[in-house]
Amino acid sequence: MDSVMAHMTDGVIATDRRGNVTIINETASSFLDHEPDDAVGKSILDLLDIRDDYTLRELLEDPDDLVLDFSTKEHDLILQAYFSLIQRESGFISGLVCVLHDVTEQQKIDQDRREFVSNVSHELRTPLTSVRSYIEALSEGAWKDPKVAPDFLKVTQEETDRMIRMINDLLTLSRMDSGTQKVDLEMVNLNELFNYVLDRFDMMLKQDDQPEKTYTIKRDFTKRDLWVEIDTDRFTQVLDNLMNNAIKYSPDGGVVTARLLETHNNVILSVSDQGLGIPRADIPRIFDRFYRVDKARSRAQGGTGLGLAISREVVQMLGGRIWVDSREGRGSTFYISLPYKPYDEEDLWDEDN
Ligand SMILES: Nc1ncnc2c1ncn2[C@@H]1O[C@H](COP(=O)(O)OP(=O)(O)O)[C@@H](O)[C@H]1O
Ligand SMILES: [Mg+2]
Incomplete structure (x- = not known):
């Protein structure tokens, strides 16, 4: 040979x-x-x-x-x-x-890559095409019409913002893929961090005079302070996304329940909503990049389809797991578990001596 x-x-x-x-x-x-x-x-x-x-x-x-x-x-x-x-x-x-x-593995990687590039192109072309048609209409005279011009401008602005969000999300994902994403691990009081995020969502609703949708956030937290080692900024982004989704896919006036509890060696955090739920067949795929049960609806609400994909990467980077439990028409609960070493004051006392 x-x-x-x-x-x-x-x-x-x-x-x-x-x-x-x-x-x-x-x-x-x-x-x-x-x-x-x-x-x-x-x-x-x-x-x-x-x-x-x-x-x-x-x-x-x-x-x-x-x-x-x-x-x-x-x-x-x-x-x-x-x-x-x-x-x-x-x-x-x-x-x-x-x-x-x-060459099965290699072919699969190549296939995924081709699919990803084609997804990105498609996802960006859609908002670009709509922005172009609004700008065309404006420049053909609609700019003089005070009844439509502000709306047209608003759409172009929203779509542009969404494209920027998408590019930022893609950059974050690509940094995580290549391992160049920096992780700043620190011990954080998860009860405080979760409360801080939830307070922000309460505040947003309170400051909105005419909210499109109202919601109530319920907190069901363990009494014990849970300290975990995480990257605060990245993890805040994950919590933001779960809360955003819960509200986005909730009915008006819905209750969103935030829970925090500990098991022997994990903390478990969850966000439940009373929204439309996720069809069983879609559940295995919703953490995939760009996967959305209803693309049109997600886009209309400003979604990029990357939030859960990023969330999964972040949680896995922290050694944890993220999953969902959902019944169509009945609501969804997203769970995150993170590794946790409980230690009480006695241990601290022992260490000091
Ligand atoms: N709380 C929820 N209730 C129902 N469906 C949800 C929920 N959270 C996520 N989904 C589904 O998972 C998809 C992916 O979520 P995500 O990655 O955050 O993208 P986006 O929110 O930008 O659409 C959503 O488009 C939606 O179909
Ligand atoms: Mg989202």
Whole structure:
């Protein structure tokens, strides 16, 4: 084998000059789901299931690399096949060697990346297109009409703000992906931090003379002060997003319940709403980037579809977990658990002595 290097985990198949298998290693036979004895003597075209697309002559004359999809319902398997000829010095071709390399993971990453780029483009094109049409209308004369001009300007401003939020969210995510996101860990009193965030939401409602929607925040906290090691800014962003969602997807006048409790080695924080809930089929995907149950509704409310994706990254970075429990039409509860080492005053006293 000259031009092709095989690794231990690669499949290797050798054929005679008619393309019939003479040798096949364990890996190749398990990739192709064939007992080695069954495979020997078979044509490689049948073994790789490429008879409809290639002739043996094509493989021998111009052995290109092929990407072959052997995925089944049970598991994904994508193989890259490299071919090279077994050739004597005289030029006589006595057979073919095929190395099969498992590229399933790589293909999945590539696929995710392509999907992500296409999502980002789409998500930005939508607000840009609407901004352009409002600006067009304004410049074609609507600017002189005091009845519509302020509204048109308001929409362009809101959409621009949303695009900026989206870009900032994307930058945050990309910093987390590349590991360049700085984490400032400090011991924080979670009861205080949660209260601070909730106070802000109470205040926002109080200061709004004509709120689009009213809500009541209920607090159900443990008596004990829970100290956890977190990045305050990042974690505040997570709490903000859960609260924003709870309010956004709540009915007018709904109650949002914020809970905080501790177990033996975790703190558990939750936010419950009485909103429209999340269909069972969507639950596994709502932490995915850009995934929204109702895109139009989310956009109309200024959503970017990135809040929960960022929240999950942050919580995982802190060694915790985030999940949701929801019934369609009945409301949702989002939970976060964080690692926690309870220590009481006695321990502190012991350390001091
Ligand atoms: N409290 C909630 N009640 C119902 N659906 C929710 C709730 N929180 C999140 N969702 C669903 O999860 C999706 C993703 O949430 P998120 O990532 O915060 O994006 P955004 O809020 O920008 O739409 C939302 O679009 C919505 O469909
Ligand atoms: Mg959100």
